[in-house]
Amino acid sequence: MSRRRAVVAVAAALALALTVPTAAAAAWRASTSAPAFSLSTSALAAPVTTCTSKPAVLGLSSYAQISWSPITDATSYTVTATNSANGATQVVATGVTATTIDITGSVLTSLLASVVRALLDGGTVVITVTAVTQKWTSPPSNGQPVVLSSLVGGLLGGVKCQN
Amino acid sequence: MHRRDDRVPRRVRWTAVLVAALVLGPGTVAAHAVWSDRRPLTAGVTSTGSLGAAASWTGSWSAWKPLLPGRSSDTAALRVSATGSGDTLRWRVNAAASVSAALAPYVSTQVFVGACGTGTPLPAGGYAPAGGYALGASVDLCLRVTLDPSAPSTTQAIALTPQITITVDQATS
Numbered sequence: 001m002s003r004r005r006a007v008v009a010v011a012a013a014l015a016l017a018l019t020v021p022t023a024a025a026a027a028w029r030a031s032t033s034a035p036a037f038s039l040s041t042s043a044l045a046a047p048v049t050t051c052t053s054k055p056a057v058l059g060l061s062s063y064a065q066i067s068w069s070p071i072t073d074a075t076s077y078t079v080t081a082t083n084s085a086n087g088a089t090q091v092v093a094t095g096v097t098a099t100t101i102d103i104t105g106s107v108l109t110s111l112l113a114s115v116v117r118a119l120l121d122g123g124t125v126v127i128t129v130t131a132v133t134q135k136w137t138s139p140p141s142n143g144q145p146v147v148l149s150s151l152v153g154g155l156l157g158g159v160k161c162q163n
Numbered sequence: 164m165h166r167r168d169d170r171v172p173r174r175v176r177w178t179a180v181l182v183a184a185l186v187l188g189p190g191t192v193a194a195h196a197v198w199s200d201r202r203p204l205t206a207g208v209t210s211t212g213s214l215g216a217a218a219s220w221t222g223s224w225s226a227w228k229p230l231l232p233g234r235s236s237d238t239a240a241l242r243v244s245a246t247g248s249g250d251t252l253r254w255r256v257n258a259a260a261s262v263s264a265a266l267a268p269y270v271s272t273q274v275f276v277g278a279c280g281t282g283t284p285l286p287a288g289g290y291a292p293a294g295g296y297a298l299g300a301s302v303d304l305c306l307r308v309t310l311d312p313s314a315p316s317t318t319q320a321i322a323l324t325p326q327i328t329i330t331v332d333q334a335t336s
Contacts, residue, residue, distance in 0.1 A: 027333040028214040028252075034241050034327035035220055041266070041310060042229035043320035073231050134232035136316045 044131045044138035045071050051127070051144035051161035054102070061158035062149040063104040066127050068141060070099050074131035081108065082126045084145065092127070103127055103146055105157025123147075124162055212249025216331040218242065221303070226279070230270075230323070233312035237279035237305055238325075244301040245331045253295030253334040256302050258285055262323045269314040270323065272306060279305040295334030304329075 047068035056062040066079070079092040079101050092108075093101060108125060126143035149158035219242055226237040245254045260272040275282035276290050282305060283290065296302060306327060310318070 027335045029333070030214045030216040030245070030247075030331045032216040032218050032329050032331075034218050034329060037220070037227075037238065037325065039227065039236060039308060039323040039325055040229055041314075041318055041321050041323070042231045134312050135314065136232055136319055 042073060044074055044133060044136055046139040047071055047077065047129045047131055047141040049127070049129055049141045049144050051146070051163070053149075053160040056149075056158055061105055062160055063102050064127075064144070064146045064159050064161045065100055065102050066129065066144055067100045068129050071131035071138060073133055074138070075133045076131075078130045078132055078137070080128050080130070080140070082128065082143070084124045084126050094132075101129075103159060105148075105159050108146075108159065212252055213247035214249070214252060214254065214331065214333060215246040216329055217244050217246050218327075218329045230308065230310040232310050232314045235279075235307050235309040237307050240278075240303040240305055241327065241329075242301050242303050243329050243331070245296065245298055247298060249298065252298055253291070254298075254331050255289045255291030255295055255334045256285075256304070257289030257330040257332065258304055258306075259328045259330070260306055260308075260325060262308065262325050263321075266310075266314075266318060266321055266323055269311040269318055271309045271311070272325070273309075274327070275305045275307065277303060277305065279307045289330070289332060291334050 049066050049068045052065045052067065054063050054065050068077070071077075075097075076094070077096040077099070078094045079096060080089055081092050081103075082089045092103070124145035124147050126145050128140040128143050130140050131138035145162040146159045147162045149160040220239050221242045222240040224239045227239065228236050230236050241258075243256050243258075245252075256276075258274045260274060261267070262270045262272065273279075274285040276285055277283060285304070290302075304327075306325065308323065308325060
């Protein structure tokens with residue numbers, strides 16, 4: 001066989017080998033989609049709060065007790081005080097696992113003056129609660145305004161629900 | 164005495180021999196022919212096989228609940244079967260799941276062969292028992308969707324729209 005014929009034969013063999021599919025490449029494949037279904041992320045509902053005025057007893061000043069119904073999937077709650085006059089907001093407590101919190105004069109006076117000033121000016125501080133789980137927070141609850149219990153009581157740190 | 168010349172010329176004699184051979188030759192061949200017969204047969208119809216995939220939901224959706232950060236939700240069983248024809252055809256199953264782009268950074272998916280959590284996580288190359296599934300066999304899959312604990316509050320109340328694409332491959336080994 002001449003060299004030219006040998007070269008042609010080798011080239012033909014290579015071309016044939018490349019065009020013949022391998023077993024893996026020849027395997028059949030079929031696809032389909034699962035029937036449609038839906039899913040959504042959950043959402044934390046806003047707590048609904050109530051306010052109860054607690055009278056002064058045994059040397060303790062009067063205070064306002066804020067309560068709310070537990071929120072499904074919430075792991076804790078954050079309580080916030082807002083100056084109704086200027087909208088300044090301060091966090092009263094975070095990581096609250098109970099569904100009540102007592103708002104006393106001492107609690108409010110621990111906040112910045114921007115919030116407490118509302119009380120001293122005869123205004124109100126509005127308490128709201130948000131439900132929390134991980135980084136999710138619910139919309140704020142309805143606000144519960146609290147005021148000084150009285151001029152004398154206020155000087156002693158007493159507060160009460162406005163309504 | 165007059166004697167008739169009966170001798171046949173040589174040329175004529177050879178001609179006669181040749182004619183006799185031509186005439187008798189075919190007959191001799193026919194006598195030696197092997198008997199044969201020919202009859203058309205009804206050929207059986209043959210064709211290539213085929214492979215298709217089918218999937219349908221079955222079982223309970225009780226574990227399919229709205230997602231919360233750090234928690235999972237499991238679908239009902241997705242029953243997958245291969246359709247088609249082929250006596251020796253075997254297949255393996257694979258699946259890919261996806262969710263809406265808005266939540267994709269915070270959502271992970273995992274497909275199980277069998278029940279979610281207790282079944283076998285579907286390998287990247289698909290799954291089949293030894294020898295592959297036969298046509299007519301089915302396998303149940305389950306999709307687990309998990310929302311990352313770091314999902315921001317803005318991911319509340321958003322539709323996921325999960326999608327599962329099932330692939331059935333011919334098992335060649």
